Amino acid sequence: MENIYGNRQLLDTLAAMASSGRTAHSVMICGDRGTGRKLMARYYTQALMCEQPHNGVPCGVCHACTNVEKGIHPDVIFPEKTGKLGNYSVATAREVIADAYVKPNNSSGCKVYIFADCHNVDTRTQNTLLKLIEEPPEYAYFIFTCGSKSEFLPTIISRCVCFTASPCTEEEARAALADKGYSADDIDRAVDCFHGNIGMCESYIGDEALRKRVDLTKAIADSIIGKDEYALSVGLFSAGRERNDVREVLSMLDKLFRDAAVLSKDSGAGTIGCSRRAAQILSSRLTAGQSARLHERIEKAWRAVESNVSIPLALTALGAEIMDIVG
Numbered sequence: 001m002e003n004i005y006g007n008r009q010l011l012d013t014l015a016a017m018a019s020s021g022r023t024a025h026s027v028m029i030c031g032d033r034g035t036g037r038k039l040m041a042r043y044y045t046q047a048l049m050c051e052q053p054h055n056g057v058p059c060g061v062c063h064a065c066t067n068v069e070k071g072i073h074p075d076v077i078f079p080e081k082t083g084k085l086g087n088y089s090v091a092t093a094r095e096v097i098a099d100a101y102v103k104p105n106n107s108s109g110c111k112v113y114i115f116a117d118c119h120n121v122d123t124r125t126q127n128t129l130l131k132l133i134e135e136p137p138e139y140a141y142f143i144f145t146c147g148s149k150s151e152f153l154p155t156i157i158s159r160c161v162c163f164t165a166s167p168c169t170e171e172e173a174r175a176a177l178a179d180k181g182y183s184a185d186d187i188d189r190a191v192d193c194f195h196g197n198i199g200m201c202e203s204y205i206g207d208e209a210l211r212k213r214v215d216l217t218k219a220i221a222d223s224i225i226g227k228d229e230y231a232l233s234v235g236l237f238s239a240g241r242e243r244n245d246v247r248e249v250l251s252m253l254d255k256l257f258r259d260a261a262v263l264s265k266d267s268g269a270g271t272i273g274c275s276r277r278a279a280q281i282l283s284s285r286l287t288a289g290q291s292a293r294l295h296e297r298i299e300k301a302w303r304a305v306e307s308n309v310s311i312p313l314a315l316t317a318l319g320a321e322i323m324d325i326v327g
């Protein structure tokens with residue numbers, strides 16, 4: 001089994017549940033992308049299915065553990081996203097319900113459904129699943145991973161035991177990336193941008209498109225520092241028209257303003273954004289109040305993008321509002 005870094009408390013809680021036999025049938029694991037949500041889901045699945053667990057900790061080497069790790073265990077099901085927005089559809093929920101009443105065929109006697117990266121889950125899909133989650137067959141388990149609980153209806157949340165996956169320390173991220181065989185240079189650059197978020201560090205090393213979005217975020221920050229309205233609108237429009245890409249750039253930009261606000265109070269504070277340098281300059285140019293207002297505006301643009309407002313329209317409004325605040 002690969003070494004797992006960080007989220008120690010969460011892992012211990014999951015193992016304790018498995019060893020006490022009081023296992024939660026529905027578990028929700030929230031957290032930013034890259035913080036190990038799916039890894040935690042897999043760990044809980046292994047804890048449920050392991051043939052020789054030690055105090056609830058999966059052994060990592062038995063038949064069940066290896067098959068779960070490889071993603072080929074026949075009783076670990078990853079429902080498909082067949083909805084229009086690339087989300088889980090009602091049809092998928094119905095298939096899961098039908099399948100959940102077929103007993104598992106393995107020594108652990110468990111069957112686990114992992115709904116990974118839940119986002120924009122249709123209310124009807126949730127309502128369809130609700131009955132199953134309220135009264136699951138004794139062998140069935142459901143794990144949802146998502147950015148935030150708010151993706152779900154209160155009725156679903158109330159049936160789940162909810163956990164939050166957190167980023168590791170930078171040292172842990174460095175060790176994890178070294179385990180995976182990345183070069184020291186790559187690790188330095190990635191940890192500089194994404195700190196203890198191992199998943200995002202890995203994406204940064206392997207995904208040129210993400211590196212470009214990071215550079216773009218830095219360029220947007222520079223245009224704000226220089227109060228250059230033209231460069232700002234070029235930057236914002238370069239984020240593209242893909243909802244997810246725009247969301248990512250806005251999120252990285254937001255973290256820079258958060259860092260700027262923190263650094264203006266304590267210049268030695270830790271940062272979470274993709275450029276400490278940009279945050280330092282922003283902190284010397286903006287008051288904490290300005291940073292807070294910029295954060296609000298970015299959240300507003302983000303919500304607009306989420307709610308199907310035209311992306312160029314939302315970004316144009318954001319550019320004007322940023323200039324208003326910093327101008």
Ligand SMILES: [Zn+2]
Pocket residue numbers: 049050051052053058059060061062063064065066
């Ligand atoms: Zn095992």
